[in-house]
Amino acid sequence: MGRSVSLDDPHAAVALAARTGQAKVYQHVTQATERRAYCAPALKSALAVPLKAEGDVLGVIVLGDENPERFSEGDLVQAQVLAHLAASALRQARSRAKLQERARELDLLQQAIPRLAEDLELKGVAERLARICVEDIAVRLAWVGRAELDGQVSVIASWPPEHPYPKEISVRWDGVPEGQGPTGRAIREMRLQVTEDMSSDTGYAPWRKAALSYDFTCSAAIPLVSHGHPFGVLNLYSEQPGFFTTHKLNLLQTLANQAATLLENAQLYEKTKRNLAQLETLRNIDLFIISSLDPELTIRVVLDEVTEQLKADAAGVLLAEPQTLTLRLAGARGFRSRSESTRAISITQSLTARKILRDRRVVRLTREKLLEETSFGFRKFCEAEGFVEVYFAPLISKHRPLGMLGIFYRRKPREGVPTDFLEALAAQVAIALENGQLMEELRRSNLDLRAAYDATLEGWARTLELRDLETQNHAQRVTELAVRLGLRMGIRGEALTYLRWGALLHDIGKLGVPDSILLKPGKLDEKEWAEMRKHPEYAYELLSEIEFLRPALDIPYCHHERWDGNGYPRGLKGEEIPLAARIFAVVDAWDAMRSDRPYRKALPVEEAIEEIKKDAGT
Incomplete structure (x- = not known):
């Protein structure tokens, strides 16, 4: 029991029956060379009958006895009948086992492919593939490598993920020595490469020491090929000699073929995501440039x-x-x-x-x-x-x-x-x-234009002062005060520029007042005063036609309006009066009180402040 016999043994009855497929009776078993083929050394006679089914020898039945000439031809016939029944049963059992194994493999593939397809990311698909090989097919280590354009084979994922071997080795698929191993050949030739014995295979020399330190004895490198092009490789390792049988390799090859397409799709998906991200980046930068x-x-x-x-x-x-x-x-x-x-x-x-x-x-x-x-x-x-x-x-x-x-x-x-x-x-x-340069040029041009505007407006203001000797330097003083007060009240940017221009031009409407009234040394009569009160309307008629000065109209047109509604020309009151005009009205009154006039001296600061407070709300 528990013995094995080589089919090539010329003296073993079991081997002879298996080789020839013929039953034979041994009436006298005396030679030691024949006796070794039986269950017990004391046997003197034996009967060897092959188990045959559909032309194949599945095994041999051996019957032995301690007495010589124990078996007759009738015993041989009966043994052959029993052998036929046993062979049929064995054939059926083996067929059932094969069917069960095929069913298990089919079930494994049916479950594995959807599991691989669940992940759209390249690393996720590769890790699932390696994990299936370890957990369902019982390899010791699996890793998925990608064939890079520079000849490197980069590790995408491995299982178990903590195993150090994939990180310790350098593998290539080009013509250098590191590309001559099973991994490089599998990618270049797009053919399965099996290493039966790592300790002696010369092609495994660069990685032998590291592999043997983890007790690996054999490996398989399965190319991952999609649409006729090598994507990479599935590398598998086992510590069991002879682990990679033809049957296992067929299963692994089928799994790898399915996975290769999914890996390429995942790579295309990631590339598409990168392209979309790049387009989004370009769009965001475009918007940023615009803003x-x-x-x-x-x-x-x-x-x-x-x-x-x-x-x-x-x-x-x-x-x-x-x-x-x-x-x-x-x-x-x-x-x-x-x-x-x-x-x-x-x-x-x-x-x-x-x-x-x-x-x-x-x-x-x-x-x-x-x-x-x-x-x-x-x-x-x-x-x-x-x-x-x-x-x-x-x-x-x-x-x-x-x-x-x-x-x-x-x-x-x-x-x-x-x-x-x-x-x-x-x-x-x-x-x-380019936009920055254009904007800088535009900014300089704008500054030059603003400077020209200011110079023009200041020239107009000086023209008015030359015409009305009582108000020399008045425009410059009230303009500076109005800007300072505007800043304190939170006015900035363009609004402050228009406040400045409006202050410079606050009496521009007096250009429409006759000299006989404007320069009259004595008190104006009622008719003359009515004409003088028209100068805000003259300012509106003059400036409203000039587009760039239109926003500066608030002061020339409204600086004589009063909070209580008793001002002119429109009788505005309260917040109906533009803020710039309200600011200027205070500044104008302050400058008038603090300036010498032919008929009085300038008021001291304290008195001017009290006067402003007293007239507040009027």
Whole structure:
């Protein structure tokens, strides 16, 4: 019992029956070489009958006796009948076992595929795949790798996630030694690779020590192929010799084929999400450019977005200074050093800078290209920062180069950099810079125009003073006082400008009053006074036709209105009177009391204050 016999043993009755499929009676078992094939050494006779079903030998029944010549031909016939029944039963049992195993595998696949499809994220799908292999198929470790464009195989996910082996090894799929193992071959050849014995397989040499330290004995590398292209690999490990049977490998291959499509879909989904995020970024920056007139602030926003969306380690905007032929840093993110090389690049010394500004397209600098850079300072700066890949995009506005947008990586970007997105960001920076320059020019022009307006209005005010000798310098004094009081009352910006202009022009309507009345030395009669009281209306008729002065009308038109409604020309009262006119009315009264007149001296400050308080509300 518990014995095994090689089918190639020429002396074993069991082996002979199994090989030939023929039953045989052994009446005298005397040779030790034959006796070893039976259950007990004392047997003197035996009967060996193969278990045959549908032409296949499933096993052998051996009957033995301690007496010689114990079995007859009739016993042989009966044994063959029993063997036939036993073979049929064994065949059915094996068929049921196979069906049950197939059903279990089908059930596993039916449950596994929906589980994989539940997750839309690449890492989530990969982790579920590795977990199914460990928990449902009983491999010791599983990890999913992606074939990167630079030849690396990056680990997307593994199970158990805490197992250190995937992090300890470096695997490639290109022509270097690390790419000649089963993983690299599986990806390149798009064929299953099985390592039966890690301790002796020469292709496993770079990883043998680490693998054996975790008691792995065998492995399988299953390519993940979708639409005829290798996405990556499913790597599986076991500590059981011979674990990866043909049957298991077929199951794993079916699972991997289904998973490959889901992994590629997940990768496309993530790419779509990134593209949408990039479009959203461009839209947000567009809105920011529209709402902000500050190019420096826009540059800061763009640098934040470019480092986030493109996973860059650093980014910067360099602006061209035509006078010095220099690119000078206008904004930066992520640089460690503060070297002069980070702040300025000589266009004449840098081959890269000249190429970008000449060709006006995105330039990619790999580690090798950085070593060829002719600007010694920039090259040393990149070495000190540890940059291995740099991208520059030109800033072009109206066919004029303004500078460059640069992004820097200390590790090679996994999926490269979308140059169209980088160009779009650079275009937005150029627009912001152009807008900033236009706004600065507009601001200077506006300041010049405002200065011209002020000079013109002050000239008008002086003209009035020359005409009315009693009010010399009055316009300038009340204007300054009105502005100071307006500021104290919270008036700012354009409203303060119009308050100033209105104060300067408060008596512009007197241009319509005849000199005989305006310059009369004595007291005005009732008719003359009625004419004098028309000067606010003359001011309205004069200024309302001038568009840029229309907002300044409140003071010239309403500064003689009174809080109690007894003013002129319209008899407004209370808050019907514009605030600017109310402010000016107080200032005008104050200046009148504090100025010398031919018929009286100026009031002292205290008396003027008391007079203002006394007349409040009138």
